[in-house]
Amino acid sequence: MSAELSDSDRDRQHLERQAFVLSQLDCGLALFDSNLRLVWCNRPFQSLSRLDDCQTKAELTADDVARAIAGPAQRAELLKSLRTQGAVAFQHPDGTLLSGDVRLAPEDGCLLTLRATDPVVAQVRLDAESRRQGFLLGLTERLQPATELPDIGRFALSYLIETTGAAFGDVKVISGTGNGRKAGMLLNEVSSDFIAHYGDAIPEMEALMQDGIPYGRGLLWQVIESGEPLYVDDYPNHPQAMPQFCHPGVGQLGLFPIPGADGTIIGVLTLEMRRERHLQDYIQADMLRAACRILGVAIERARSQASLLRANRNLERASQLKSEFLASMSHELRTPLNSILGFSELLLRQNRSPLSERQTLHVQAIQRSGKHLLQLINDILDLSKIEAGKTDLDLQTVSIQSLCAQCLQTIQPRADKKRHRLALELDYHLHEAVLDERRVRQILINLLSNAVKFTPEGGRIRLVSRLAYGSELLKGDRIDRSTINASTPYLCLEVIDTGIGIPIEKQHLLFQPFQQIDPSLARQHEGTGLGLALTKRLAELHGGTVSFTSEVGSGTTMRAWLPLTELRRTPAESVTASEPSPAVSEPSDRARSPDCPRVLVVEDQPFNQALLAEVLELEGCAVDLISNGSTMLELVQSKIDCPEALPDLILLDIQLPGTDGFALLEAIEQCEYWCDIPIIAVTAMAMPGDRERCLAAGADDYLSKPLDLTEVSQKVREALERD
DSSP, X not given: OOOOOOHHHHHHHHHHHHHHHHHTSSSEEEEEOTTOBEEEEOHHHHHHHTOOHHHHTSOOBHHHHHHHHSOGGGHHHHHHHHHHOEEEEEEOTTSOEEEEEEEEETTTEEEEEEEEOOHHHHHHHXXXXXXXXXXXXXXXXXXXXXOSHHHHHHHHHHHXXXXXXXXXXXXXXXXXXXXXXXXXXXXXXXXXXXXXHHGGGHHHHHHHHHHOEETTOSTHHHHHHHOSOEEESSGGGOTTOOGGGOOTTOOEEEEEEEEOTTSOEEEEEEEEESSTTGGGSHHHHHHHHHHHHHHHHHXXXXXXXXXXXXXXXXXXXXXXXXXXXXXXXXXXXXXHHHHHHHHHHHHHHOOSSOOOHHHHHHHHHHHHHHHHHHHHHHHHHHHHHHHTTOOOOOEEXXXXXXXXXXXXXXXXXXXXXXXXXXXXXXXXXXXXXXXXXXXXXXXXXXXXXXXXXXXXXXXXEEEEEEEEEHHHHHHSOBSOOOOOOTTOEEEEEEEEEOSOOOOGGGGGGTTSTXXXXXXXXXXSSOOOSOHHHHHHHHHHHTTOEEEEEEETTTEEEEEEEEESSOOOOOOOOOOXXXXXXXXXXXXXXXXXXXXXXXXXXXXXXHHHHHHHHHHHHHTTOEEEEEOSHHHHHHHHHSOOSOGGGSOSEEEEESSOSSSOHHHHHHHHHHOTTTTTSOEEEEESOOSTTHHHHHHHHTOSEEEESSOOHHHHHHHHHHHHHHO
């Protein structure tokens, strides 16, 4: 009695039997792993490839095998097929014609099947592969320019129906997740021959395809779950057939999965054929699977582009809403600020009942706080306008020495309170530059203010203006990584302080909107974090940038780099500035006369009414008040018995209850008695284009709230003199 075989002996015998069976096949088999290394091959493959046992056991790579079995011109195509699967046909270096295919194997490997063929068969297969490549190339060319999903579906489907001879077809894409998924119609196409014979069936089919097929219904979900094509010879009698498609005219149906880049099935291609088992022919099926991969890439590309377009539209909408919000908040904040600043200024000006020293200090504190709040509002609006691309530069030839001296003079009072020593250093090789003076002034004031804020008492602050070149900027710690030309000349504006410095771990917060180096509630230095962000945007608006160096305990150097060779508009001719008007104007001779000018103020806010009345009376004007737009419109449209009673000037608020200022401007323009009266628009609308909109509507001038009382007096005087 023979001893029982051990498990290892049984495994060895099993492997030997498998090897024997595989060696008896008439085709060569070679198994490659996921790294395309030869794992195993049978005897026929060794015979076809001319590789011996030693070679096949030497861990050959796919490149080694390709060199052994294919000529130089065909090796690249063979290697490509090993990676992508499909039919192969090539000539061995000894002249033998070989053909076969590559299929997926477990663990991401692949199985190469080869057999020798006679020249006639080889030519047939080569022709078939040529047709396959031509088919896929034609499909790719059709899909390449298409960016919209419907276009992709239309191009692909019309091409597939035309080249395969299908009667009709459709492309469905999957939406949703889990059991809530639905196969919705992307596009369908029906041949004219099918319409001619079975036109009555088309409405029901189209209705189902337009509604989409819920998860679990119909055969297509088998295809989605398995990832394999499904062929149905007699669809109307299939137990899982959809009733709408159970029509005698429907023949063989083929459902092909459309994979995404990660292998997930994102859609299904359906084709109905007239010829028996035509879809299951090897070359035809292989072509359609490859076509589905191409189609999947195109669908994902279109989806990504559509997603980007939606994101862009959402961003544009968000930007629009932000602008509208800022415009609204600007108006809501400027209106009460107008009263706070205006009345505090009037209290400080008035001479009849002088304020006590304590009262004066309180009113001055109110005024300072109001101006600080106004500056914050202006910074937010400026930053928003720049980021929205709504800020244009007013370029002029500017004296650098004068601009820097004025900025130091502006900051001097704040520096004196902390006993800072200020210094100005100028490069006399550079006297003038083409700049937006107001914006560059903003840059310098922001940098100097920060230096004063973060420098302890008794410190030193220097403002340096010098000519520098891009080569120096390339070596520094600049904020962005834009392209810099080493030979480009720059106006470099430096503010150097002996302040507290900025820790390295905090430096990335600089120039970011609303970011504070010390955001804690116990911080010693106030601010909103907008100054440096605005400085950076203003420098970039000039085509420049910013940079800095800092050391904790030693100080900080902030630099604004403004290029001197940027292509810019021709600087406008300078206009000689008029002498500033006195802060308090005595009533003119005209005002003292019995015929003092009459000014009509159309304003709904009582505080603003009172403020404007006070200012106008100081100018010697008689003031009439109207508090809403409807009353003003009735007055304009009423019959005028005495034209001499009309006002000499109208101060018109734009945002009025009842009828807004723009409607009133239009009505005044159309009235023969009122149309010649000068109008000054007085409004909290301070966004880009608001001034131009008011002037275009018929206003002669424009005042933005909060009102500068000196500007109000000057513009009223100018309007009355023109009249």
